Amino acid sequence: MVSRGVAVIVALLALNLTVSCHASLQYGFYKGKCKNQDVETIIRNIVTASWFGDQKIVAGLLRLQFHDCFVRGCDASLLLDGPTSEKTAFPNLTVFGYDLIDQIKAALESACPGVVSCADIIIAATRDAVVLAGGQKYEVQLGRRDGTVSQASLVNLPAPEISVPAAIQFYAQRGFSTRDMVLLLGAHTVGVTHCSIVNSRLYNWNGSGKPDPNMDPFYVMVLQNVACPIGQTFDNFVFLDDPSSVLKVDNSYYNQLLRKRGILPIDQGLALDPTTKPIVQQLAGNNGLFLSQFGQALVKMGAFQVLTGTQGQIRKNCRRVN
Template sequence: MSKAAAATLALVAFVSMIFIGQCNAALRIGFYKGKCQSIDVETTVFNVIKSKFKNDSTITAALLRLQFHDCFVTGCDASLLLDGKHSEKTAFPNLSVRGYEIIDAAKAAIEETCPDVVSCADIIAMATRDAVSLSGGGRYEVQTGRRDGNASSSANVFLPGPSDSISDAIDIFATKGLNSTDMVFLLGAHTVGVAHCSFVQDRLYNFQNTGKPDPSMDTKLVSKLRRTCPQDSGFNKTVNLDQNPLSSMTLDNSYYKQIISHKGILEIDQNLALDPLTKDKVNSIANSSDFSSKFGQVMVKLGALDVLTGNQGEIRRSCQKVN
C-alpha cells in the first residue's frame, strides 16, 4: 500500500473513531424504558428470539451476519432490511443473508402494543444479542436509541471477503474505526457459522491455480471436506466454520483453537492464525476464558457504527419499506 493510501485510511479511521464516540454518547442502555407504558421492549424481543431459537439454533449465525452486513455498509440503520430493485439486499454478498423474517416477527410483536416507537435498527441489535446469549455467548448490554435509515443501495455494499489478505482486511476494518483486535473478535462469530462449499472449493482442489489443495489446511480435514464438497458441488452444501463437532453451535473460543490447528475453513480464517499481524491475538483468545465478555464489548462497538439518532432517519412501521 502506498504512503498516500495509508495516510487516507488512517485519516478515515480517525474520523470514524471520533464519530463512534459521539454515537456512543447518543445511544444508551434502557432507552425505551417508560416509552411503551408497561411493555418491556427488550423482553418482548427476547421472547420472540427464544421461540425462534428453540426451533432453529442456526439463527444466531444468521443474525450475527445480518447485523454485521447492515452496520458495515452505511452504519447500523437497518438499511439492509429495505426491499427494492437495487437495495442492499440485492448485492452479491447479501444474497445469502437470512434472518429478515425474525426481525419482522420481533417488530410485529412490538408494534402490536407499542406502535411507531422502536426502530428496526435497535431490534437487530437486541435480537442478535439475545441469540448470542442463547448460544452460550454470554449476555451483553445493548445500547439503544438508533433510528432507521430511509435509503438502501447495492452500490454502497463493500464488505471484507473470505479470501482477503489479513493486511487488506485490517485496512478495510480500519475505515470503520475498528482495529485489528476488533476484527479478530468479530471473525470469532464464525464459531457458529457455516460456509457454502463454493467458498471452499479452491482450497480443496486448486489453490491459487496449483492443482493442489491449500498446504495450510490440515490434510485430514482436506479429505473430510472433499467428501462433503466434491468438485463443482456449488452452493447447495455447507460445512461448519468451527470444525469441533461439540461446539460448532456454541459461541465460544473453539474457532480460534481450530484455526491454530490448521482447520480453518475460509482462507481468511486460516490466515488469521498464521499472519504475524494477528496470530498472537488468536493464540491469546484461544487460551483465555474471557471470550464471551470481550466479544460482547466488540459487538457493542460494532452496533455504534454511524448510527442515526435524534431527528435523523425515521422509525419504520415496516422494516421492509420506508414510511
Template sequence: MKKVKQAVALLILRLCLLANIAGLSHGALQVGFYRGKCGIADVEMIVAGVVTARFIRDPTVVAALIRLQFHDCFVNGCDASILIDATNSEKTAIPNLTIRGYDIIDEAKAAVEGFCPGVVSCADLIAIAARDAVFLGGGGRYEVQTGRRDGLVSLAQSVSISIPGPSASIPQTMAVFANKGLNLTDMVLLMAHCSIFKDRLYNFRSTGRPDPTMDSFLANKLRARCPLDTTTTAANNTVDLDQNPFQIPFLDNSYYRQLMLNRGVLEIDQELALHPLTRATVMSIANALDFPIQFGAAMVKMGAIEVLTGMQGEIRRFCTATNWPPFT
C-alpha cells in the first residue's frame, strides 16, 4: 500500500487542478457512454470486477494502472497505443520497460468482449481500470468519462520526447505539460529506481558531492540502499518515494509534506517544492483537505488529452494489436 500511496502522491503533485469535476465534458467524451451499448451488461462493473480481484492479490496495481494511463496519454494522447506489441512499439521504449498492468487491461478486454464484441475501446478500459484502482486504494471515486477510440500508431521514439525525465528542470517540464494543455502543477508519474536518482546521492550535477537540497539523514539512508558500486544488483533497487515513517496505508497528501521538509527522492519533485513558480502549489496540496476531489479532477483532465472519438481510430479486437480488417 505504501507504493500505491507514493505513486498517487507523485501524480497529483504535477497533475493536480483545483476544480470540481461535476458536469464537465471533454469533447465527445461523456460519463456513461456505454450505457445501453452492451445489452444488459454494465461495462464499468465488469471492469471493476477484474480490477478488484487483482487488487486483493496485489494492492500495488493502483500505482501501476495510474502510471500506465499517464504513459499512454502523454505520447499519442489517450489512445491505448502503449498496449500494442511490436518490434518498435511504445512498450519497447526505455521509460516504459517498467510499466505494469498490461495483463489487467487484457483481462478486462476479454471480459467485456464476452458480452459485447467490438464495442468497448482499450483506451476506455485503461481509464476505467485506473479509476477503479484509485477508489480501491482509498483515493476517492470520480466519474470517469468514456467514448475514446483506439489509435493505430505506436512508436518507441515518440516516448522519450513526450515524457519528462526525473532530472528535467521546472521550465522543461512546464513546456512539455503546456504542449498537452496542462498547467505547471500537472504531474508526471515516475517509478523510483536507484539508477534514476543516484546522481543526487553521489555526484549531483557533476560536483562530486550529494545534492545539497536533500535532507542529510535521507541522503545517508538512500546511499545505504543504493551503493555507489554500479556492478551490483543494487543498481535496480527500489525505494519508497514517500519517506514518512509514520505513513498510514491510505492515499493522502503525506508526500507533499515530506517535500516541504526536503525529503523528496526524485530531483524534479524536490525542485517543485523549491522553485518559486511551484512552491506555493506544493504547500497548498500538502495542507489540502479535499485531496480526493483534486485527484479525481486531475485524472479526468489527463484522460482527455488528444483523444480519438467518433469515426477516428478503431475499436481493437485485442488490445495488443490493431485490427485487420477493422470493425468499422
C-alpha cells in the first residue's frame, strides 16, 4: 500500500517536472509576477516614448525579432555581446534597437528583478511598435526564457538575392508556409536598405551591365540619380517601401511590388514568382486583411523554438548571461 502511494507521488512529481520543462507560452504570463506592476504596460510606455523620439524604431525592432527568432529560436541570443556573438555576423551589423531593449530591461529589473526575460521583451516591444506604426493590435503570449549561447557562425539568415523557391524552402524547413513568408516579408513596409545591396539591380544586373528589367525604369532612374549615384563615397540608404509610407505598417509594400518598385531582389521576386504572386495581389488589394494576418504571422514567428519552463534563464542584463 505504502509503495503504491510512493509510486503515485513519484508519477505526479514526474508529471509536474514534464509540465514545467515543456511549459507553453501564455497570455498574461506576468500577471501577479511583478509585484503590483503591469509588465506589458511598462514595456508599452517605454516603446511609445522611444517611437515619439524616432519612428525608425519600428523597423529596428521588427528586424531584430526576425534575426533573433530565426537563429536558435526566439531566445534573445542576438542581444548577447561578445567578440564572436550573433551581433557580429554580417547580416546583423545593421540591426539596431539594442539600447531600447536595455532601457526596458532596466525598468523591469527595478520593478521586479529576475522576472521578465529579454526574449519576451523583444516580442512585446515589437508588437507595441507595430501598433504605433498603424498595425492592428495583436495579443502576444509570453513566458519565453533566455538562451545562453550566441555564435556568429550559427547565423544562417537568407541573403537579399535568395530566389523565391529557395526562400520558400528556407521557411518551410522551419515550419512556416509560403503565405507566412509573404506576410512576414511585409515587414519591409517599414525601413531601409543600402545602396551597396541595391546597386547591382541599378547598374549591372546579372553581369549584363544594365539595370534589372524587372524594376520600373522610372524608379531605376530616380534611384540612380538621387539615392545611389555612381561614385558616391558613402553607402546611402534606400527606402524599402514608398517613401511616403515608409514609417507606416500597411500594405503599400505589396502595391510597390506590383508596380515593379520592390527594392531587394527577394521583394520583387514575390510579385514575379507564380506561387507567391497571387498572395501579393490579394494582400495589395486588402489592407485590413494584411494588418490582421501580419500580426498573426509575427505571433507565429515569436513562438519559434522558444525556451520555456525551466529551460535557459532569465538574464539580469540582456547583453550577458548570468
